[in-house]
Amino acid sequence: DAGITQSPRYKITETGRQVTLMCHQTWSHSYMFWYRQDLGHGLRLIYYSAAADITDKGEVPDGYVVSRSKTENFPLTLESATRSQTSVYFCASSEFRTGSADTQYFGPGTRLTVL
């Protein structure tokens, strides 16, 4: 049971470069989410997706792009990385049931450093 995986686990890049963080889940969950976690801010939602080809902005979407061509994959792209995007990025998934938010299961995280 692979669950939810993220790659790479660690990434160092330079300001202005494009970076893509991958997320893959094997549960066929409908919903997938991207969060960033920074000291002093806790977890903040960047983007989420309700199903393939359906995505929407969260709390802090600026500077990020997502896509979801397949249910199991939800890549997050930083189009032009900035130092303020240095963070730990978590992907999560859930099987959302009508009328209530369901448990979210998190991947192991990607630690991104932008120099």
Added chain:
Amino acid sequence: RKEVEQDPGPFNVPEGATVAFNCTYSNSASQSFFWYRQDCRKEPKLLMSVYSSGNEDGRFTAQLNRASQYISLLIRDSKLSDSATYLCVVNGGGRYSGGGADGLTFGKGTHLIIQP
């Protein structure tokens, strides 16, 4: 006012003691409540959901007070392995309703250290 507030701690507690922490939330429309546990440099993992009637899972008891908009977590007979950050998580009450997900709002966490 912050949406989900927790005392960041740290709470330093001797092994075997009982420890409790609370969390307050601002959105009265919130419907689902959770406690997640996060170990250092790891992903958050669900510890338990919080139900209106209160619920217990082994040494852990969670309670919800909708009138006062707070959630509590009680840990009895604490173990060294309980040392972690505990995140209070609240359904966003339709915050991201444009996509259908209620959206979870995370507190910043309470850091617990169990001392031998």
